Amino acid sequence: MSSEETGLPSGWEVRRSNTKNLPYYFHPDTKDSRWEPPAGTDPERLKNYMAANHSSSGAPSAAFSAPSKENKIRAAHLLVKHRDSRRPASWREAKITRSPEDARFKIEGFQKQIQNGTSLSELATTESDCSSARKGGDLGFFGRGDMQKEFEDAAFALPVGGISNVVATASGLHLIQRLE
Template sequence: MDPPNPAKSNKRPPERPKPDPKSHSSSSAASASDRPDTHPSSAKKPRPNHGPHHHKPGHERRSKPDTSSSSNRVVKASHVLIKHQGSRRKASWRDPDGVRISATTREAAVERLQQIREEIESGKIRFEDAATEHSDCSSYKRGGDLGPFGRGKMQKPFEEAAFALKVGEMSDIIDSDSGVHIILRTA
């Protein structure tokens, strides 16, 4: 014969007697005026601080974005690129075979870009028009507009310069593996 299984037992545990709400004996627990109005499990208790709280992936708490120019997650910029013999790719829309670019020294590219920058600063030419006319980047079609980009999307020197600029500010000449640039932060 099998031992009795308590889970299958039809016996109920003995019921405890319910306290009489009208009874005011001194032996009872706290009187109604001494008891809290809420159930103990719903009482607010301070939560212990056990270090950083980890959220499920995709449920991270997000803080308000920092609006300072150097810490934005995304910027928008335009640029003028002048390639030279040290550029990683010698060809451009203006020089498909790279003949002119291969013959241009870095110093000559910087000098040319400095002249373009001075014309922009003096108001002689708009930045967009300078990019359309002089840039070796295919963004010339959009007046040098690169659109929005985040960190890690551009070459490091270019990215650092773009994120350091204030909206509407133009950079000094920036060197990258692509060539030399001037950057205008637009957003």
């Protein structure tokens, strides 16, 4: 999506929140995220873009039709956040202070447990810093453009049942399992 298409200032993009299933605004270079459009947004262009791509009422226009279920996958993940994560807090910890190195050590330990037969779902339920933990890390179905690029690329590259190596995103470190 281009700035010309969305009306957002250069570098900004529209993403969808996994927890609230609402669109938000994100700048990948600065890791800034917000619910309100950033300064410098063209409100008319953004309104048209949002109506075509993120409207809950009515079907999107043919030019911006939502991907069919055939273009979506279902995945689960285990997330370990660190103090440099986009939002260093979780349902488990109000303020996450671990270093990125400590987070990597921790998730690599989980990776070894999974390689030794523990299910990702079982570990995610008690250890993941994502609210999807209550569902065993299951994120449901998503298509291209719904997740952070690094996460999405790794998830789409997996075969069904496959589990990724450690994937770093602005949210933290993930182990991802493709479910469907």
